[in-house]
Amino acid sequence: MSDFLVxxxxxxxxxxFDFLKDPLYEPNYYMGVREQRAVTTQRVKAYMSQRFYDIADYVEDPLRFCAGLECPMFADFSTAVKMGVHATLCGGTIASLGNPAQKAKYLARMDTLELAGCFGMTELGHGSNVMGIRTRAEYDPATREFVITTPDDDASKYFIGGAAETAHICCVFAQLTVAGRDQGVHVFVTPLRDASGRVLPGVRIQDNGAKMGLNGVDxxxxxxxGVRVPRDALLDKYGGVDEAGTYRSPLPSATxxxxxxxxxxxxxxxLLAQGAVDxxxxxxxxALRYAFCRPQFGDALIGDYVTHRRRLLPALAETYALQLAMQRLKAVYKLRDMKRGKEVHLLSSGLKAAATWRRVQVL
Ligand SMILES: Cc1cc2nc3c(=O)[nH]c(=O)nc-3n(C[C@H](O)[C@H](O)[C@H](O)COP(=O)(O)OP(=O)(O)OC[C@H]3O[C@@H](n4cnc5c(N)ncnc54)[C@H](O)[C@@H]3O)c2cc1C
Incomplete structure (x- = not known):
C-alpha cells in the first residue's frame, strides 16, 4: 500500500524519516517566539547539512526537491516553511530565472546555508496583485547598477519569511525601468545583511512579530x-540589461x-497542497488507531460505533483521493514542460485550495 501511495x-x-528521529526535532510546546525561531534555525541547518537534496534539483530533479521539502513537514511545519522560503522561493527563483553564472554564484552557498535567502514579492499594499507592486529598480548606466527603492510604506515588502532575523539575501520583485522605459516586474538578488548578520546600509527591516502559528519563521x-546592486543582480534568463545598457528579452511582452x-x-x-494532505x-x-484500541461501554471499541466511523472514514477516503490527485499533479509537474504550464497551474491552484480547506475541516 505504501508503494502505491508514495x-x-x-x-x-x-x-x-530516520534522520528526523533525532531529539532536535521532538516537539516542545512550551517555547516562546524567540526560542521557537532559534530552534527552527538550528533544525533547518542540521537538516540541510545532510544534503538530502540540492537547490539545483528544483530544476534538474523536481520530485527529489519536493521529497526533500515535504518530509520535514511530518516533524515540524516551521522548519519546513522556513526551509521552503529559503530553498524553494528564493533558491528556486535563482535556479529557474538565473543564468549559469548567477546559479554558480549563489546556489552552492545556499545549499550549505552559508547564505540564507528570502523572497520579497508581497508588499503591504500589493498581495494578490503582484503585477501592481511598486518597488522600483532603475538602471543607472553611469555606474552599471540598479537602484532599488521603496517609494512609500504601501510598497514596503511585507511578511517576508526569514527577513526579520536571518536572511542575507532577498529575491526582490521590482518594476524595472531602463532608459526611462518600464519593462515590468523583474527579480533582483539584493543583499540584506553581511556575513555577521548586520543589516546593510540603505536597508531597513522591521520584525512582524508573533503570529497565530508558524512562530519558528521570522x-x-x-x-x-536607494540600494545599489550590480548589473548581474538582475536574474536575467528572461530579460536583462546588456553591457551597453540596452534592455533585451526573449519574450515579447511584459505580461x-x-x-x-x-x-x-x-x-x-x-508543496503546500502536499503538506495539507500529509x-x-x-x-x-x-484518530483511527485510537478508535480501534479504545473500549467504551464494555468491550466495544469506539471505532465500532457507526457515528464515530462516519466522522473518520469519509475523511480517510478523501485523504486517499487527494493523495492520488497529488500524484497526478506531480506526474505532469516533474516534466517541467512549458507547454503544459497551464495544466500545472490549474491543478496546483485547485488542489492547494481543496487540500488546505479540507485539512482545516478534518483536523
Ligand atoms: C505566514 C505567511 C508567510 C508569508 N511569507 C511570504 C514571503 O516569504 N514572501 C512574500 O513575498 N510574501 C509572503 N507572504 C505574503 C503572502 O504571499 C500574501 O499574504 C498573499 O499573497 C496574499 O496577499 P494579502 O495577504 O495582501 O491578501 P489580499 O491580496 O489583500 O487578499 C485578501 C483576500 O481577498 C481575496 N482577493 C484578493 N484579490 C481578489 C480577486 N481579484 N478576486 C477574488 N478575491 C480576491 C483573497 O482571496 C484573500 O482572501 C506570507 C504570508 C503569510 C501569511
Missing amino acids: RDNREMRARI NGQIWFD ARFGVMVGGLTTGRV AMKIGLTI
Missing part, C-alpha cells in the same frame, strides 16, 4: 532606500515575462 524517492524518504517588513517571473510560486503551491494523514492515523 511513488518517488522512497529510499531517500526513508533516510529522512517574518519581516523591508524598505529599500509574458510576468508569467515566468512568478513561476516559482507553483512549486510552493505543490497533515490529514497524520491526524487520521492517530
Whole structure:
C-alpha cells in the first residue's frame, strides 16, 4: 500500500524519516517566539547539512526537491516553511530565472546555508496583485547598477519569511525601468545583511512579530532606500540589461515575462497542497488507531460505533483521493514542460485550495 501511495524517492524518504528521529526535532510546546525561531534555525541547518537534496534539483530533479521539502513537514511545519522560503522561493527563483553564472554564484552557498535567502514579492499594499507592486529598480548606466527603492510604506515588502532575523539575501520583485522605459516586474538578488548578520546600509527591516502559528519563521517588513546592486543582480534568463545598457528579452511582452517571473510560486503551491494532505494523514492515523484500541461501554471499541466511523472514514477516503490527485499533479509537474504550464497551474491552484480547506475541516 505504501508503494502505491508514495511513488518517488522512497529510499531517500526513508533516510529522512530516520534522520528526523533525532531529539532536535521532538516537539516542545512550551517555547516562546524567540526560542521557537532559534530552534527552527538550528533544525533547518542540521537538516540541510545532510544534503538530502540540492537547490539545483528544483530544476534538474523536481520530485527529489519536493521529497526533500515535504518530509520535514511530518516533524515540524516551521522548519519546513522556513526551509521552503529559503530553498524553494528564493533558491528556486535563482535556479529557474538565473543564468549559469548567477546559479554558480549563489546556489552552492545556499545549499550549505552559508547564505540564507528570502523572497520579497508581497508588499503591504500589493498581495494578490503582484503585477501592481511598486518597488522600483532603475538602471543607472553611469555606474552599471540598479537602484532599488521603496517609494512609500504601501510598497514596503511585507511578511517576508526569514527577513526579520536571518536572511542575507532577498529575491526582490521590482518594476524595472531602463532608459526611462518600464519593462515590468523583474527579480533582483539584493543583499540584506553581511556575513555577521548586520543589516546593510540603505536597508531597513522591521520584525512582524508573533503570529497565530508558524512562530519558528521570522517574518519581516523591508524598505529599500536607494540600494545599489550590480548589473548581474538582475536574474536575467528572461530579460536583462546588456553591457551597453540596452534592455533585451526573449519574450515579447511584459505580461509574458510576468508569467515566468512568478513561476516559482507553483512549486510552493505543490508543496503546500502536499503538506495539507500529509497533515490529514497524520491526524487520521492517530484518530483511527485510537478508535480501534479504545473500549467504551464494555468491550466495544469506539471505532465500532457507526457515528464515530462516519466522522473518520469519509475523511480517510478523501485523504486517499487527494493523495492520488497529488500524484497526478506531480506526474505532469516533474516534466517541467512549458507547454503544459497551464495544466500545472490549474491543478496546483485547485488542489492547494481543496487540500488546505479540507485539512482545516478534518483536523
Ligand atoms: C505566514 C505567511 C508567510 C508569508 N511569507 C511570504 C514571503 O516569504 N514572501 C512574500 O513575498 N510574501 C509572503 N507572504 C505574503 C503572502 O504571499 C500574501 O499574504 C498573499 O499573497 C496574499 O496577499 P494579502 O495577504 O495582501 O491578501 P489580499 O491580496 O489583500 O487578499 C485578501 C483576500 O481577498 C481575496 N482577493 C484578493 N484579490 C481578489 C480577486 N481579484 N478576486 C477574488 N478575491 C480576491 C483573497 O482571496 C484573500 O482572501 C506570507 C504570508 C503569510 C501569511
